[in-house]
Amino acid sequence: MAVKPFEARVRFRPGVAIVDLHGELDATGEDALNAAYAEASSRSPDTILLNFSDVTFMDTTGIALTVGLLAQARKVRRRLLVYGLSDHYVEIFHITRLADFMRMFPDETSALAGAPAPDAKPTT
Numbered sequence: 001m002a003v004k005p006f007e008a009r010v011r012f013r014p015g016v017a018i019v020d021l022h023g024e025l026d027a028t029g030e031d032a033l034n035a036a037y038a039e040a041s042s043r044s045p046d047t048i049l050l051n052f053s054d055v056t057f058m059d060t061t062g063i064a065l066t067v068g069l070l071a072q073a074r075k076v077r078r079r080l081l082v083y084g085l086s087d088h089y090v091e092i093f094h095i096t097r098l099a100d101f102m103r104m105f106p107d108e109t110s111a112l113a114g115a116p117a118p119d120a121k122p123t124t
Contacts, residue, residue: 004056006025006032008020008032008033009036010036010040012043012045013112015045016046016047016115017039017041017043017048018040018108019040024062025055025066029065033065037069037072041072045078047079047081047115048073048080049111049112050066050081051084052083052085053083053107055089058089066098067098074101080102081103081105082103083104083108084106085104
């Protein structure tokens, strides 16, 4: 079985950057993931969405890389949301408590609905 190399591409919506992840997220994907996150951050969006719909495999290093992105986002008070995780990875995000710090959505439509509009006032 051929390994699908990891790729990450960025798309933008008002106030939101969407990072589409493709392939196997492990140590070999670190540079591509960090470059995509830097590109997504370059426009200072309020929210970054990580799209895991086409991630075929993620190991503990992939989880650690995701935690690293979460730390970067939290440092600048940016929301980091995820969508498209398989049931297996939803469970992993709960077990590792990543789900406590990142809202998870089944698809892009619901994730975009969960990302407040850029000029929305935060609720207290």
